[in-house]
Amino acid sequence: MSADVPADVPVDVRGLVKRFGRTAALDGLDLRVEQGEIHGFIGPNGSGKTTTLRVLLGLIRPDAGHVRVLGGDARRDAVELHRRMAYVPGDVSLWPDLTGGEVIDFLGALRGGLDVARRDALVERFALDPTTRSRAYSRGNRQKVALVAALSSDVELLVLDEPTTGLDPLVDAEFRRVLGEERDRGRTVLLSSHVLSEVEALADRMTIIRRGRTVESGSLPELRHLCRTTVTAELAAPVPRTDDLAGVHLGEVRGRVVVCDVDPAAMDGLMRRLSAAGIVRLEVRPPSLEQVFLAEFAPTTREASA
Amino acid sequence: MTGGPPGAATLQSWTGGGVLLRRALHRERVRLPVTVAALAGTAALSAAATDALYVDPAERGAAVGAITASPALLAMYGPLSGDGAAGALALWKLGVLGAAAAAVVAVLVVVRHTRAEEDGGRTELVASAGAGRWAPTAAAGLTATTFAAGLTLVTATALAAAGLGWGGALAFAATWGGAALVFAGVGLLTAEIAGSARVATTLAVLGVVAAYLVRAVGDATGGTSTWMVWVSPLGWGERVDPFGARHWWVLAIPPAVALTLLGAALAVRGRRDLGTGLLHARPGRAEASPLLRGPVGLAVHRERGLFAVATAAFAVVGAVAGSVTSQLGGMLDSVRMRQVVTALGGAHAMSDAFLVAEFGLLASAASLVVAAAVLRMAAEERSGRADAVLSAPVGRARWFLAHLGVAAAGGLVMLAVGGAAAGVTHGTATTGTEVVRLTAAALAQAPAVLFVACLAAAGYGLARRSVPLVWLVVAGLVTVAELGPVLGAPSWVLDLSPFTHVPHLPGGAVDVAAVLATLAVAIVIAGVGAAAFRQRDLA
Ligand SMILES: Nc1ncnc2c1ncn2[C@@H]1O[C@H](COP(=O)(O)OP(=O)(O)O)[C@@H](O)[C@H]1O
Numbered sequence: 025m026s027a028d029v030p031a032d033v034p035v036d037v038r039g040l041v042k043r044f045g046r047t048a049a050l051d052g053l054d055l056r057v058e059q060g061e062i063h064g065f066i067g068p069n070g071s072g073k074t075t076t077l078r079v080l081l082g083l084i085r086p087d088a089g090h091v092r093v094l095g096g097d098a099r100r101d102a103v104e105l106h107r108r109m110a111y112v113p114g115d116v117s118l119w120p121d122l123t124g125g126e127v128i129d130f131l132g133a134l135r136g137g138l139d140v141a142r143r144d145a146l147v148e149r150f151a152l153d154p155t156t157r158s159r160a161y162s163r164g165n166r167q168k169v170a171l172v173a174a175l176s177s178d179v180e181l182l183v184l185d186e187p188t189t190g191l192d193p194l195v196d197a198e199f200r201r202v203l204g205e206e207r208d209r210g211r212t213v214l215l216s217s218h219v220l221s222e223v224e225a226l227a228d229r230m231t232i233i234r235r236g237r238t239v240e241s242g243s244l245p246e247l248r249h250l251c252r253t254t255v256t257a258e259l260a261a262p263v264p265r266t267d268d269l270a271g272v273h274l275g276e277v278r279g280r281v282v283v284c285d286v287d288p289a290a291m292d293g294l295m296r297r298l299s300a301a302g303i304v305r306l307e308v309r310p311p312s313l314e315q316v317f318l319a320e321f322a323p324t325t326r327e328a329s330a
Numbered sequence: 331m332t333g334g335p336p337g338a339a340t341l342q343s344w345t346g347g348g349v350l351l352r353r354a355l356h357r358e359r360v361r362l363p364v365t366v367a368a369l370a371g372t373a374a375l376s377a378a379a380t381d382a383l384y385v386d387p388a389e390r391g392a393a394v395g396a397i398t399a400s401p402a403l404l405a406m407y408g409p410l411s412g413d414g415a416a417g418a419l420a421l422w423k424l425g426v427l428g429a430a431a432a433a434v435v436a437v438l439v440v441v442r443h444t445r446a447e448e449d450g451g452r453t454e455l456v457a458s459a460g461a462g463r464w465a466p467t468a469a470a471g472l473t474a475t476t477f478a479a480g481l482t483l484v485t486a487t488a489l490a491a492a493g494l495g496w497g498g499a500l501a502f503a504a505t506w507g508g509a510a511l512v513f514a515g516v517g518l519l520t521a522e523i524a525g526s527a528r529v530a531t532t533l534a535v536l537g538v539v540a541a542y543l544v545r546a547v548g549d550a551t552g553g554t555s556t557w558m559v560w561v562s563p564l565g566w567g568e569r570v571d572p573f574g575a576r577h578w579w580v581l582a583i584p585p586a587v588a589l590t591l592l593g594a595a596l597a598v599r600g601r602r603d604l605g606t607g608l609l610h611a612r613p614g615r616a617e618a619s620p621l622l623r624g625p626v627g628l629a630v631h632r633e634r635g636l637f638a639v640a641t642a643a644f645a646v647v648g649a650v651a652g653s654v655t656s657q658l659g660g661m662l663d664s665v666r667m668r669q670v671v672t673a674l675g676g677a678h679a680m681s682d683a684f685l686v687a688e689f690g691l692l693a694s695a696a697s698l699v700v701a702a703a704v705l706r707m708a709a710e711e712r713s714g715r716a717d718a719v720l721s722a723p724v725g726r727a728r729w730f731l732a733h734l735g736v737a738a739a740g741g742l743v744m745l746a747v748g749g750a751a752a753g754v755t756h757g758t759a760t761t762g763t764e765v766v767r768l769t770a771a772a773l774a775q776a777p778a779v780l781f782v783a784c785l786a787a788a789g790y791g792l793a794r795r796s797v798p799l800v801w802l803v804v805a806g807l808v809t810v811a812e813l814g815p816v817l818g819a820p821s822w823v824l825d826l827s828p829f830t831h832v833p834h835l836p837g838g839a840v841d842v843a844a845v846l847a848t849l850a851v852a853i854v855i856a857g858v859g860a861a862a863f864r865q866r867d868l869a
C-alpha cells in the first residue's frame with residue numbers, strides 16, 4: 025500500500041464496489057476511520073451499511089476497491105485481524121438452546137477468553153439475565169448479549185451495526201455511556217446507524233452514505249457548514265424585506281414573527297437587518313444531523329421549498 | 331391481505347387463512363411432491379419386486395408362517411395382512427415404517443408453518459396485517475391434509491399400476507395417509523404447547539416413536555395385548571388389514587382424532603400469548619461449560635441431540651436385527667425366502683446375509699443423519715450465526731471442518747453402536763467375539779457414510795443454495811444402495827453409489843483398494859468444498 029498511509033489506520037476504504045447479481049449494493053464507497061475515534065456511519069435503510077461492514081469483516085468479498093482494516097487485508101488476514109476487532113451484527117441471531125451467558129462465554133472463548141469482571145459489570149449495567157435461553161430473548165436482549173460479548177473482549181476496533189435498535193431507553197443511555205468509556209480507553213468504534221440523534225451525541229466524525237456511495241464525511245461542525253441554521257425572531261416592527269439577502273431563505277411570516285433558514289455566510293447580514301427592526305425574542309437552532317441528513321437525501325425538496 | 335383493516339380481525343378467526351395456505355403450499359411445492367413420490371415409488375417398486383420372487387403359493391405360505399412365528403419380526407414390521415395375499419408380503423415391511431415416515435413428514439410440515447413461523451417473528455407480522463388468530467393453524471393443517479390426501483391417492487395409484495387390486499391398494503395407501511393426518515394433529519398441538527419449533531418437533535416425533543413401540547409390544551406379545559395395537563395410531567393401519575378383511579371403518583378413526591387434536595390446538599392457541607408456550611423454559615447456566623470453547627464444541631453441542639436419538643434408534647434396530655438372525659431357522663426353510671435374503675446381500679451364509687442387509691440399511695440411515703448434521707451449516711449461515719463465529723478469530727476452513735468432523739464422528743458412533751448391539755443379541759456363548767465381529771462389520775460401511783458426509787459438505791461449501799440439490803443426490807445414492815440390487819439395476823448405476831464399494835460384512839470380501847479409493851475421493855471432494863467455502867461470500 026502507499027507509504028503515506030500509516031499502518032494503524034483502523035479502517036481505510038476507497039472506491040469500494042460490491043454487486044449482488046446486477047444491483048450494485050456498494051458503488052464506489054469511501055470510508056476512513058481514524059485511530060481512537062467513534063465514527064458514525066450513517067445512511068438510510070438499504071444504502072449499504074451492513075454490506076460495507078461485512079466486507080470489513082471479510083465475510084463477503086468486494087468486487088473492486090481498496091480495503092484495509094487495521095493495516096491488513098480483510099479477507100486474507102481475517103483470522104489475525106479478528107483477534108483485534110469485534111463485530112456486533114445488525115440482526116443478532118443466537119443459538120436458541122444456549123443461554124445468553126453461554127453465548128457470551130463462547131464468543132469470548134473464540135477470542136481466547138474475555139475479561140470476566142468486565143463481562144459481569146456489563147451484564148449488570150445492561151440489566152441482562154444471562155440464564156435465559158436465547159430463544160426466549162427479545163430482539164433487544166439478543167442485541168445486549170452480542171454487545172456484552174464484543175465489549176468485554178480486549179480489541180482495538182469495535183464494529184457495531186445499528187447496535188441500539190431494539191434497546192429500551194434506559195439501556196440505550198447506558199450503552200452510550202459505555203461507548204464513551206470505550207473511547208476513553210483508546211478503542212476505535214465504527215458505529216452504523218440510521219438513528220441520527222444517537223450518532224450526533226456520540227460520534228467524533230461521521231460518514232454519510234446513500235445508495236452505496238459516500239456523500240459526506242467529516243466532524244459534525246464540518247458537516248454543519250453544509251447546512252442552514254434556522255432562525256425564528258419576533259420583532260418590534262413589521263418584518264423587513266430579506267429577499268435581497270443572498271443565503272437567507274424565508275420560511276414563513278406570521279404577524280411580526282419570522283422563520284427563515286440561513287446559510288452560515290449570510291448570518292451576519294440577516295442579524296443586522298432584524299436588529300434594525302428591534303428584536304423582541306430570538307431563537308437560533310443549529311442544524312441537527314437530521315437536517316444534514318435531509319439536506320443530503322432530499323436536495324430537491326429543499327430546493328423547492330427555498 | 332384478504333382481511334379487513336388491521337385490528338378489525340377478531341381474535342378467534344380464520345381471516346387470512348386462504349392467503350397463508352397458498353403461501354404454505356407454494357413453499358412446499360417441491361418438498362412434498364418429492365416426498366410423496368419417494369414413498370409411493372418405494373411401495374410400488376417393492377410390490378413389483380417382491381411378488382416376482384413369490385410365484386409359488388406354497389412358498390408364500392412358508393414365508394408367511396415364518397413371519398407370524400417370529401415375535402421380533404412382528405415387533406419390527408407388524409403382522410402380515412390377509413394370509414399372504416398378493417401385495418401383503420410385498421408391503422409387509424413397508425406398512426408400519428412407511429406410516430411412521432409419513433407421520434414424521436406431517437409433523438415437520440405443520441411445525442414449519444406454525445411454531446417455526448412464530449419463532450421467526452413472522453406470525454406477529456401476519457397477525458398485525460389482519461390475519462386471524464386461527465389462520466396459521468388452519469393453513470398448516472390444510473397443508474398437511476393436502477399431503478395426506480396426495481400421499482394416499484398417489485400411492486394407491488402406484489400400487490395399482492404395479493399390479494395390485496384397487497381395493498387393497500387404496501386401503502393400504504389410506505393407512506399411510508391416516509397416520510400423516512393424526513400426527514399432523516399431534517404436531518399442531520405440540521406447536522401450541524411447546525415454547526419453540528425444535529421442542530414442538532421433538533415432542534411430536536417422540537409421539538411417533540412411542541406409537542411405534544406401543545404397537546410393537548402389542549404385536550410381539552399378541553393375544554391379550556391387542557389393546558396396545560388399538561391405542562397406537564400406528565396400530566390402526568394394521569387393524570385395517572388392507573389385503574385381508576379390509577375394515578374400511580377403521581379408516582374413519584384418523585380423521586376424527588385429527589379433528590379433535592386440531593380443536594385442542596385451537597383452544598390452547600386462543601388462551602396463550604403469541605411467542606410463548608405452555609411449557610416454560612427452565613433457566614440455564616449463566617456461564618458456558620469449558621467444553622463449549624471452539625467450533626468443535628459448538629458443533630457437538632448443536633448435534634448431540636440428533637446423534638443421541640439416532641444412536642439409541644440404532645441400538646434398538648441393531649439389537650432386533652441380532653436377535654432376528656438367531657431366529658432365522660424357520661424362515662429360511664423356503665427356497666424363495668432364501669433367495670430374498672441372498673438377493674439383499676449376495677451369496678453369503680444365510681444369517682450373515684441378513685446382517686449384511688441390516689447393516690446396509692443402518693449405513694443408509696446413518697448417511698442421512700450425517701448429511702442432516704453437515705447441512706446444519708446452511709442453517710447457521712442463513713441465520714447469521716455463522717457470521718458471529720467467523721467474525722471472531724476462527725478461520726473458515728476450521729469452522730467447516732469442525733462441522734464435517736463432528737458429523738462424521740457421530741456417524742461412526744451410530745454404526746459402531748448398531749453393530750455392537752447386534753453382536754450382543756446375536757451371540758450366545760461367544761458374545762464377546764460376536765460384539766467385536768459385528769461392530770467391525772457395521773463399521774466396514776463407514777467409508778460410504780463418510781463419503782456422503784463429504785459430498786454434502788462440498789455441496790454446501792460451493793453454494794448454500796445447492797442444499798436441496800445435495801439432498802436429492804444423497805437420496806439418490808441411498809435409493810440406489812437400498813433398492814438397486816433388488817431391482818437388478820445395471821452395474822454402472824450401482825457403481826455410482828459409494829455403498830457399492832464398501833465391504834459387505836459379515837461374510838463378504840474386503841476390497842482394501844476400493845475402500846481406500848472411496849475414502850480418497852471423499853477427502854478430495856471435501857477439500858474442494860472447503861476451498862470453495864473459503865472463497866465465497868457468506869449470505
Ligand atoms: N446477500 C444479498 N443479496 C442480494 N442483495 C443484497 C444482499 N445483501 C444486501 N443486498 C442489497 O444491498 C443493498 C444494501 O443493503 P445493506 O447493506 O443491508 O443496507 P443497510 O445495512 O444500509 O440497510 C440493499 O439494496 C440490499 O437489498
Ligand SMILES: [Mg+2]
Pocket residue numbers: 070073074075114185
Ligand atoms: Mg443494515
